[in-house]
Amino acid sequence: MKPVNIVLGVIGFDCHSVGNKILEAFFSEAGCKVTNLGVMVSQEEFISAAIETDARAIMVSSLYGHGEIDCAGLREKCIEKGLEDIILYVGGNLVVGKTPFAEVEAKFLKMGYDRVFGPDCVLEDVVELLKKDLDTRLKGND
Amino acid sequence: MKPVNIVLGVIGFDCHSVGNKILEAFFSEAGCKVTNLGVMVSQEEFISAAIETDARAIMVSSLYGHGEIDCAGLREKCIEKGLEDIILYVGGNLVVGKTPFAEVEAKFLKMGYDRVFGPDCVLEDVVELLKKDLDTRLKGND
Amino acid sequence: MSSHMLSRDSFNRIRSEILETWPTGKDLSLEEGIEYQKKIPTAKNFAVAMRKASEAGETLLQPRAGVALIQDHIKLLQYLENEGAADLLPTTIDAYTRQNRYQEAAVGIEKSLQARTSLLNGFPAVNHGVIGCRQVTEAVKKPIQVRHGTPDARLLAEITLAGGFTSYEGGGISYNIPYAKKVPLKKSIEDWKYVDRLVGIYEENGIHINREPFGPLTGTLVPPFVSHVVAIVEGILALRQGVKSLTLGYGQGGNMFQDIAALISLKSLAHEFFKREGFSDYELTTVFHQWMGGFPEDEAKAFSVISWGASVAVLAGADKVIVKSPHEAMGIPTKEANAQGLRCTRQAVNMLRDQKFPIGGEHRKEIEMIEREVRSIMEAIYRLGNGDVENGVVAAFEAGAMDIPFAPSIHNHGKILPMRDNEGYIRVFNKGNLALDDEIVAYHRARLEERAKAENRDVCFQMVTDDIYAISKGRLVGRPR
């Protein structure tokens, strides 16, 4: 993968920092230039960081259950700020309570996220998907 | 309870002896005269023992799962041998596999057992029911 | 009865008789069985798997499972090796076959076909014959064993070994006293001599077959020394017939320290007596059975019992653990429940495999206690048998010098009453005629008095009943209600 800028962070008032540290290490290893905003990141902070670093993708984590509230509207705000093309991934324990993944996925796809991941996702697969999505966007831009 | 003769045993080729020993101790304590045939008792042995001891009730155990096969026909054989009035109780893990108790109960009631008990039955309650059933039969005989 | 290796002549004479007892035995060729076994890949050999586990310090997982029909049984086993990740597979035999009631088993197969579900509590291997067994053993990837409870298991052994099974559970005592009512011990031991000799013949032909005496007996408050004596005696009898791969078993008692002491002493005591009998060419491994008594009905609680058993198995260094399911209290588990038991166990085994359990002084004492108890009974057996274990053990059961608690057999005295002490160790409350010296008995008594004092009641029979129900009612020691 060509070095690509991505922004990473845990949204809302979520303090779960372990997965975030692992994601940073993993995506860096995989060749991304990672801007890790850490935990407790607002939608605004994600967007400014993406603009500043000219990022191609934002990786949103939400573990603590408030994902449904915290993640809504990010796509719209991105478009507003001119990030029409940015890839939005979201992952973690996205809703309150054990819920069939298909339901969760549908909910977040509808919110405008490109891909949705459960806590059990295999990071190697995520990188593959990211490469694919980056390629598609590039072609789309041609 | 007035001393009443009962016959106890584990039907078929079932070797589970622990519950049987406990039932013997319990019913004796509760004032029954218990003829305990132990494990691996055939229908014929139950009936002869009941006739010999002039028993008012037969307590059949089946733990090992073949209850459905082993217990069928006992009521008919009792009637054949002149034990029209005898009380038949059956208890244990009566069928193969975890099954809702209502289903199991229906099956064995249909076979002609007066009462059906799961492995979790409270023995104190069983004695109460036995007293009640003995009373009813007595009155019925008047 | 003789305490030597069964001669080939006697073997052949018996063989021709027993093969006649059911059509599937007819024309069974031992040679063809041996040739067939030679083609089974080493990775599927049970004896090899046990040895390797022991060398690597691993604990292998094995469930129990068996249903009436071949295709269903195959699906069940494949599910357990794929979804359950079992290391070793079983084929549990139904209770009619165990009593040689092949006719009833046939009815069970018939009714199961009609009901579209198994009405038998196991796989009727004799009825399905060698061809049926081979369908099963060929359909799985893992080593596979016959698990049953058959006093006369000769035909079953002939058919299943020719059918590709590479391990066979049971023994002349452990598959009689807890499993039968009227079979004389002399007879079952004689019949198992045949089974062991059959395994010996396979061994002589280069086929490694694992043999596993059934450790837990009645599964109910069995003091370690009782099951150890049976395991050691059956081990000796098996080795005499040429068995080479032996797995001795022990059923979880519930107190962790006693259980660990039991498993450690089982191995050292077995070596001690095998050596005394002049054996040195054998492979000895151990198996730990998760709680074999009454289970709690609630599945969350059952999981706890399963996990605890798995933990102790690993801490005790067992080479294999036999796994229960969350359905245990209710009925034969579905394949899903069985796999849940396996996954719960796997988690515990893997979390604990690297943790070393150092044996301290307190603990050493319990090991020595078990050693004394076992030696005390074994000496009585040798004495009663004029130096011969086989004659001795029969005489010991007759005299009650050896006695198994709560067993159904009329050939067992049934006078021994076990009970838990204040910490949950299984002790002897009533020794009956058990050949235990007075010092040992006094020690047990003292420990029981401790409990009685703590519970403010006398040592009494009610305690035994309370102890029997304890685990299923959610604790270890049956305290007054």
Add this chain to the structure above:
Amino acid sequence: MSSHMLSRDSFNRIRSEILETWPTGKDLSLEEGIEYQKKIPTAKNFAVAMRKASEAGETLLQPRAGVALIQDHIKLLQYLENEGAADLLPTTIDAYTRQNRYQEAAVGIEKSLQARTSLLNGFPAVNHGVIGCRQVTEAVKKPIQVRHGTPDARLLAEITLAGGFTSYEGGGISYNIPYAKKVPLKKSIEDWKYVDRLVGIYEENGIHINREPFGPLTGTLVPPFVSHVVAIVEGILALRQGVKSLTLGYGQGGNMFQDIAALISLKSLAHEFFKREGFSDYELTTVFHQWMGGFPEDEAKAFSVISWGASVAVLAGADKVIVKSPHEAMGIPTKEANAQGLRCTRQAVNMLRDQKFPIGGEHRKEIEMIEREVRSIMEAIYRLGNGDVENGVVAAFEAGAMDIPFAPSIHNHGKILPMRDNEGYIRVFNKGNLALDDEIVAYHRARLEERAKAENRDVCFQMVTDDIYAISKGRLVGRPR
């Protein structure tokens, strides 16, 4: 910042400010709260329950639970005390309230009403106010505690104590470093001084309120000495403000021997430092948290982790165990799943409660190791604070002499890297600036080299990652894949 008891004047000044921060705080009367608490029956007092458990050698069970709406929350708690047989109840506070975002919490309540299910991850006690809290605490029979993760928990404390809760979790370090990003440690410690003083005032008025510093911190590979130091420091700070009932916590590490050593040393070390600070009039109890790191998704495996945690809690002699559910890896548990966790735990606790764990020589060594580590850091804290713990701990975090692994706070150095040794003990791989003497560090390193050798790789960062995933992937030590 001062290391003395907050004066009543300062307390009152702060009080009037913080009560203004949300409408439900307005006009809150401390006197009325105290009067209300006086009417709560002793059987529902948390501090009393903890003391009694400790005296009787029992281990009490407590789940975590909290939902957005009052009625649902009551139903949940009643279910846990009836179906789950919990000994102690929680009220887990939602994450908006924890960050004092009462406006967001209000939105969460609104959305939960609409969705007819809780969209908040806890009970927003501030929004529900004293009246709401009293509805909850009056609806249950068991002692009930506030469990949260709030750096500034002053308003929450005022409302919940007046609302009838008799125990309050948290502390200035343990509810900041693992739970917040930018809150200065000085500030959170100062704010918790207020909370402790509030509890002290209740105590002075005859109301016994239990305080529980949060033991597990980030729940991820926390070496015992790290959480012990936090627990001891927070204990001292609480005692200074007049707290009398203290429960110190520890989160399961995974190696049974290290965990038992940790719980034993936690108590003795706490007494040692409390004495050094001149305290003698307090009740000290302990709480053991079942595995606080990533759980396996499979419920059968999760049950195994739960049961194992329960077992170690009992063997370690914890007075309380915090219970997880089989849903842990996925989401906030349903009430049914939560009760399953309780029943699984109860079974383990009851099976093990009578079993005594003798501490052998090997084991004694680990206890001494933890003692050395804790004393080493505590000395640094005293040194950096010129004899004062409060100033010292702030300075120690600033200097990295004290450091919590994987924490989100920017006021934590985050240089320390823990890792499991070959037997699963948590050791320090990279000590950062941690105030550990060279001998200790060398010992840790040697144990890690053992593992590296066994795994045929160098001691490396990958091991840390492997260890983080290990339990959720079904083992303890993250061996190479």
